[in-house]
Amino acid sequence: MEKAYHSIGELAEATDTKVETVRYYERIGILPAPKRTSGNYRAYSAGHLARLSFIRRARDLGFTLDQVRALLALADQKKQDCGTVDALAREHLADIDRKISDLKALRRELSGLIGQCKQGTIADCRILSALSPR
Amino acid sequence: MEKAYHSIGELAEATDTKVETVRYYERIGILPAPKRTSGNYRAYSAGHLARLSFIRRARDLGFTLDQVRALLALADQKKQDCGTVDALAREHLADIDRKISDLKALRRELSGLIGQCKQGTIADCRILSALSPR
DNA sequence: TGTTGACCCTGTACCGACTACAGGGTGCAG
DNA sequence: CTGCACCCTGTAGTCGGTACAGGGTCAACA
Ligand SMILES: [Zn+2]
Ligand SMILES: [Zn+2]
Ligand SMILES: [Zn+2]
Ligand SMILES: [Zn+2]
Numbered sequence: 001m002e003k004a005y006h007s008i009g010e011l012a013e014a015t016d017t018k019v020e021t022v023r024y025y026e027r028i029g030i031l032p033a034p035k036r037t038s039g040n041y042r043a044y045s046a047g048h049l050a051r052l053s054f055i056r057r058a059r060d061l062g063f064t065l066d067q068v069r070a071l072l073a074l075a076d077q078k079k080q081d082c083g084t085v086d087a088l089a090r091e092h093l094a095d096i097d098r099k100i101s102d103l104k105a106l107r108r109e110l111s112g113l114i115g116q117c118k119q120g121t122i123a124d125c126r127i128l129s130a131l132s133p134r
Numbered sequence: 135m136e137k138a139y140h141s142i143g144e145l146a147e148a149t150d151t152k153v154e155t156v157r158y159y160e161r162i163g164i165l166p167a168p169k170r171t172s173g174n175y176r177a178y179s180a181g182h183l184a185r186l187s188f189i190r191r192a193r194d195l196g197f198t199l200d201q202v203r204a205l206l207a208l209a210d211q212k213k214q215d216c217g218t219v220d221a222l223a224r225e226h227l228a229d230i231d232r233k234i235s236d237l238k239a240l241r242r243e244l245s246g247l248i249g250q251c252k253q254g255t256i257a258d259c260r261i262l263s264a265l266s267p268r
Numbered sequence: 269t270g271t272t273g274a275c276c277c278t279g280t281a282c283c284g285a286c287t288a289c290a291g292g293g294t295g296c297a298g
Numbered sequence: 299c300t301g302c303a304c305c306c307t308g309t310a311g312t313c314g315g316t317a318c319a320g321g322g323t324c325a326a327c328a
Contacts, residue, residue: 021316
């Protein structure tokens, strides 16, 4: 038999989340408020655990919390087709690709600068002179 | 002859910065407070323009404002050698490399998920099922 | 039985790097 | 003289958490 309810600490540990973050998710309304014990402790059901796991996996994949909200809403429309989900995921993939190419451009520029430095004095440093207006 | 002083709007335009951001830089102490006109408008010197340009270029290269502060402080030590500058730049390059490889790993995972989706119903969507705990 | 200590509660402030107003003042051109 | 672009201060919001402070709860152990 599974334990029916979990404390916030257990939920946090099971999903590799900080306790404060779990409370934060409740505050912003992405994780529903659970029942309370007589001592006013939060008592989470298996449903909460599943939802928090979902949130965390999606966050680990880089979805924003708003996107996660959208994904969670879609997940409940079981018989609709998943085109919207896929579109969301593809959009996010495009975001990632954009970030990667931006970072690569940055990397090229910065490593070019570093390569030019001859390790002399500050006055001659190519890195600093590239940053200063001519 | 160059105009001796510039308004905040001119400075902002010349460095592709928002006016609010220029004031923000002053507030956090990275850009010194300029003189004021009789009407209490900020009046920036060429030195301010140079410093702001430096800040913006460094930011564009992805340095944090704290790193920019450090670079600016180093830039004033003209006769010291530039080892510290270069170390800072190399560290930042390593940060960028880490970000790129993190994003690539993410990209692989996400595009794998997207590839598995057969465009059926939500109930069968591989993207959602990969996010849900089994 | 009492006391320690781990856990939980609320509320608030903070991080980085801006951005966006609201509610006013200034300065110049027509 | 009036309209408009620009400037001023101060404050709050963004995103996704994180970090306390100042308390309450609960189980184990002496
Ligand atoms: Zn449990
Ligand atoms: Zn150098
Ligand atoms: Zn000017
Ligand atoms: Zn699908």
